[in-house]
Amino acid sequence: MKKELAQEYIALIPNLFGSFSELNKNATELSHMQNHVIEYLFMNKRAFNLKEISTGLDIAKQQLTNVVSALEVQGYVVKKPDPKDKRAVLIALTPKGKEVQEKKWAEIYNRFSQNLTKLNEEEQRDLQFALHKVNVLLTKMEG
């Protein structure tokens, strides 16, 4: 029982792989690492300090110094002192930083909407219901 469930989960990942691999093809002025950092901030919807980003992305903090300061110069993030820890600096996305990320999702959104026409009305309803269920339960699992 549990085994088949996990297999369905695994099968889900390649199904989303196509969308994912196209995510960072928007040849912006951002480097790979810069993209990773603002994606991380966007996904998690809050400000992080360098140490948190470092462990979250499994990157040495020494690397982040340059990456993040470049992002700051280009206006994608802002630094502000962490009120709870005077050593730490919180990195937050600016509206410009959020916008870049949202653009990427918009592309996936459009592609999905187009492919949706290959399903009939009933299948579309089923898909919406099933997706909603999956999202609710996956969220519960991680909480």
Add this chain to the structure above:
Amino acid sequence: MKKELAQEYIALIPNLFGSFSELNKNATELSHMQNHVIEYLFMNKRAFNLKEISTGLDIAKQQLTNVVSALEVQGYVVKKPDPKDKRAVLIALTPKGKEVQEKKWAEIYNRFSQNLTKLNEEEQRDLQFALHKVNVLLTKMEG
């Protein structure tokens, strides 16, 4: 209607993000690009020539020459002439190459199985059904 559906799809991606970002943390002897290439071959379950990998991963073919030949030396892939095109060379995963990929999925599998205990019996059944439905319909959409 269609709008909410696409939003559920978008919401699914961050839900799988955790799994995805851990995928390539297995500090093997493989470089980033090498990982990409064998992941691509594994995901698509067949041999490709360099041009196909090049366009599929949006990487210059010149880069692939070195990446793939390194993979070949390390025994992760084999090259064989394409019977349909005497210019082309087909790149296929070896058992060793497949094994490395499967190991990555096994980790995700285990993590998922552990978190599954946070759902009760009924929720687990619901999740399995919903995941199955999503996979079937997403596959249909891409075909």
Add this chain to the structure above:
DNA sequence: GTATTTAGTAAAATTATAATTACTAAATAT
């Protein structure tokens, strides 16, 4: 049959990422 395109290779130069070491200042442990 000739010209053009395409798949793959190769080498050089540029840029990005990774790893190492060392330092400051604030936080925490004892």
Add this chain to the structure above:
DNA sequence: ATATTTAGTAATTATAATTTTACTAAATAC
């Protein structure tokens, strides 16, 4: 109060990724 740990910065070195140019041989267009 002192020692140790932790967050961030900085500079250096090594490695990897990207770009550019150029070449061969097979495939395709006309």
